[in-house]
Amino acid sequence: MLGTTAAAINDAGDVVGSYVDTMAIFHGFIRSP
Amino acid sequence: MWWEATWIRWPSFTASSVPLSGVITAFEAPGAGTSPSGGTYATAVNLADAITGFYLDASGAFRGYVRDASGAFTVFDAPGAGTGAGEGTQPTGINNAGDITGTVIVSSAPIVETSFVRTASGAITAFHAPGGAADTVANGINARGISPDGSPEHRAAASTDSCGFHKRPPDHISNLPFHRISGTLNSAS
Numbered sequence: 001m002l003g004t005t006a007a008a009i010n011d012a013g014d015v016v017g018s019y020v021d022t023m024a025i026f027h028g029f030i031r032s033p
Numbered sequence: 034m035w036w037e038a039t040w041i042r043w044p045s046f047t048a049s050s051v052p053l054s055g056v057i058t059a060f061e062a063p064g065a066g067t068s069p070s071g072g073t074y075a076t077a078v079n080l081a082d083a084i085t086g087f088y089l090d091a092s093g094a095f096r097g098y099v100r101d102a103s104g105a106f107t108v109f110d111a112p113g114a115g116t117g118a119g120e121g122t123q124p125t126g127i128n129n130a131g132d133i134t135g136t137v138i139v140s141s142a143p144i145v146e147t148s149f150v151r152t153a154s155g156a157i158t159a160f161h162a163p164g165g166a167a168d169t170v171a172n173g174i175n176a177r178g179i180s181p182d183g184s185p186e187h188r189a190a191a192s193t194d195s196c197g198f199h200k201r202p203p204d205h206i207s208n209l210p211f212h213r214i215s216g217t218l219n220s221a222s
Contacts, residue, residue: 008077016075016084019059026072028086032056
């Protein structure tokens with residue numbers, strides 16, 4: 001299972017979530033606009 | 034049919050062909066396990082870019098964290114959190130003051146859950162929903178503090194208010210919303 005899951009967004013448009021790599025390990029991320 | 038023709042004309046997409054934009058920063062919580070399904074999960078962010086979430090440690094237990102905008106992590110465990118696989122602390126919301134709410138998995142077999150509020154200074158208070166139910170799941174605080182049914186009256190208002198639902202025993206199917214305002218728990222329905 002590969003993919004990216006967005007979990008939440010703040011009022012500035014920053015998005016956080018998690019993605020899973022090829023080893024099935026999850027990593028957090030933040031995306032700024 | 035029109036939609037069939039439209040669908041045929043559309044180009045096919047793969048994950049690698051989806052256009053990407055924005056600046057993305059990946060991060061790992063200290064102590065996060067590296068086994069399959071392990072790692073770091075981010076669940077909420079506030080306006081100061083403080084991020085909360087949890088990671089699975091080497092034992093498979095959930096550990097809560099907050100990551101500030103500089104990338105510094107603070108790891109925390111709510112009172113009563115189990116330490117076995119599938120147990121522990123799962124933050125779900127953070128407000129602009131840095132208060133965090135979430136769920137405590139006391140036991141995974143049988144599943145026993147309660148909730149907590151952690152202030153920005155690090156003080157953690159665990160609580161149950163009304164009725165004495167042990168299975169309480171907090172899923173929002175302030176800006177994200179909307180109960181599962183989205184009703185405005187279930188929206189949390191003050192700085193450390195939270196809301197969520199508790200699972201009605203014994204079937205855990207009919208969830209009962211609640212809100213917690215100024216430390217007072219109320220059933221929302």
